[in-house]
Amino acid sequence: MAAVGPRARTSRLVTRDLGDELLVYDLERHKAYCLNQVAMQVFRHCDGETTIPDMALRIGNALGMPVDEQAVRLGLVRLEKAHLLDSAVAQILYTSRREMLRTLGRAAVVVGPLVTAITVPTSAQAASGCLPVGSPCTGPGQCCRPFSCNNSIGNPGMKTCGGS
Amino acid sequence: MRRLLGRWLVTGELPPAPDEPLASLLVEVAREQGLAGLLHEAISEQRVRWPDAARLALRRAEQEDFAFGVRQLDTASRIQDLLGARGVRCLPLKGVALAERLYDSVAHRPMADVDLLVLDEWPRAVTLLEKAGFAEQGQADHARAFLDPASGIVLELHRGVTSCARLFPLDLDAAWRRSRAGAGLVKRVPSSEDLLVHLSLHAAFQHGLALRLVQYLDFRRLLEREPPDPALLAQVAVGASAQGAVALAFEAAHAVVAAPLSPALQELVTAWSPSGLRGYVASRLRADPSALLAPAEPALARLRWQLATGRRIALIRETLSPSLPTFARSAGFGRLGRALGLARRWFLPTVRSLGARPQK
Numbered sequence: 123m124a125a126v127g128p129r130a131r132t133s134r135l136v137t138r139d140l141g142d143e144l145l146v147y148d149l150e151r152h153k154a155y156c157l158n159q160v161a162m163q164v165f166r167h168c169d170g171e172t173t174i175p176d177m178a179l180r181i182g183n184a185l186g187m188p189v190d191e192q193a194v195r196l197g198l199v200r201l202e203k204a205h206l207l208d209s210a211v212a213q214i215l216y217t218s219r220r221e222m223l224r225t226l227g228r229a230a231v232v233v234g235p236l237v238t239a240i241t242v243p244t245s246a247q248a249a250s251g252c253l254p255v256g257s258p259c260t261g262p263g264q265c266c267r268p269f270s271c272n273n274s275i276g277n278p279g280m281k282t283c284g285g286s
Numbered sequence: 287m288r289r290l291l292g293r294w295l296v297t298g299e300l301p302p303a304p305d306e307p308l309a310s311l312l313v314e315v316a317r318e319q320g321l322a323g324l325l326h327e328a329i330s331e332q333r334v335r336w337p338d339a340a341r342l343a344l345r346r347a348e349q350e351d352f353a354f355g356v357r358q359l360d361t362a363s364r365i366q367d368l369l370g371a372r373g374v375r376c377l378p379l380k381g382v383a384l385a386e387r388l389y390d391s392v393a394h395r396p397m398a399d400v401d402l403l404v405l406d407e408w409p410r411a412v413t414l415l416e417k418a419g420f421a422e423q424g425q426a427d428h429a430r431a432f433l434d435p436a437s438g439i440v441l442e443l444h445r446g447v448t449s450c451a452r453l454f455p456l457d458l459d460a461a462w463r464r465s466r467a468g469a470g471l472v473k474r475v476p477s478s479e480d481l482l483v484h485l486s487l488h489a490a491f492q493h494g495l496a497l498r499l500v501q502y503l504d505f506r507r508l509l510e511r512e513p514p515d516p517a518l519l520a521q522v523a524v525g526a527s528a529q530g531a532v533a534l535a536f537e538a539a540h541a542v543v544a545a546p547l548s549p550a551l552q553e554l555v556t557a558w559s560p561s562g563l564r565g566y567v568a569s570r571l572r573a574d575p576s577a578l579l580a581p582a583e584p585a586l587a588r589l590r591w592q593l594a595t596g597r598r599i600a601l602i603r604e605t606l607s608p609s610l611p612t613f614a615r616s617a618g619f620g621r622l623g624r625a626l627g628l629a630r631r632w633f634l635p636t637v638r639s640l641g642a643r644p645q646k
Contacts, residue, residue, distance in 0.1 A: 136356045136471070138391045141330060145349060145393075147356040152437065154353035242353040242438075
């Protein structure tokens, strides 16, 4: 029987649950992602059985806040883009995507399922322990040369590695 | 800061609500000591109030260490497959052997590179890696470093655990028989007893006990979670002439991170402790164990000299002109240059250590 709901990829993925986010490493493509709570819940409920409306209900219960179907669809699109879903769900997503595009802005404002790529440092950076440009930092000497730890533009109180 | 982090590892008590400058320094030192991921987890679990910038820096460090660590373990796994398919056995050393075994996440055991010990034909292993596109980055007498162009990961292919590897002969076939399947990406890992001997040699002989905190934590977790069979540990250590290194490393791990030593292990430590170093090590461990931590300058020549008791001619010979074929035989000015370089690196800290009194 064909799956009625989207199914998450399970093979060649390494995951690490940090409580409020999920780190995922894709051993096929050698990419790493950070899923926020909503995206993590969407990913977890992609068992091939749960439909999108059911998913929205269950995720809302798990998070203790209303989550609408559009947010789930947005999460699925982002998971699919990161190749974290089985290709068998492409059709489910395709029919949903047109609808999703119409309501993308509204859903994104309500709940934001985020799938963020993690920058994998090079061996040289890891060995030196320095932070690459754009990384949050707290003091001098943490950033890879020639960058320095400066106040972040638009984020008062936050510092990031950037031009000196 | 290192002392604060060491105390946290021993007692589990985090510094309460540090202000921003202190938190910033702790984050920096936690990264240096390989503890950023563990510190991030502890702060989240204990719900300690920390400045947002510090929390974010720790979170980012854990994310990067996770991604980088998985990539490293995957590289180790691919190389085990590559060499294994051609009949060349290899076993992981240090972080690669421990990350999946002793830590909840690879992010909690960051490592600079991937270390693999080749058990069979060394030249063939090197050729296989070169044919697979790995580019040599450098070499020492006991290992060669390669860059995997596909992943950007640095691999250290070892034919010995330390420099002067002939001083510490390992029974590689026995180590393979004692090894077991890995729990995750890494295919095969050494036994607890073999690992403890490898870690001890690396800690005492290679680095003069100047390790990062997370490397001392390796000892504690291994002793806690996979307590070695004392008789087997003794057999492996005696076979590798590594008794002195094991005694020093266990003693230091006990002092720095409260690594548990059972009465049987304590007995071995007492019996094996190099007599020429007892006073030196005891006074430093009593005064301030955290002074041992990297990037401290160890009295490497002194430790190596004492650890090579009974084999000092071999130590000098192997140091000045390594006999392993990974290192091109040096002669004349080459040997003199190497001797001067080593003197600057090892003997000066040793001379300083003789004059310096341990801090109270």
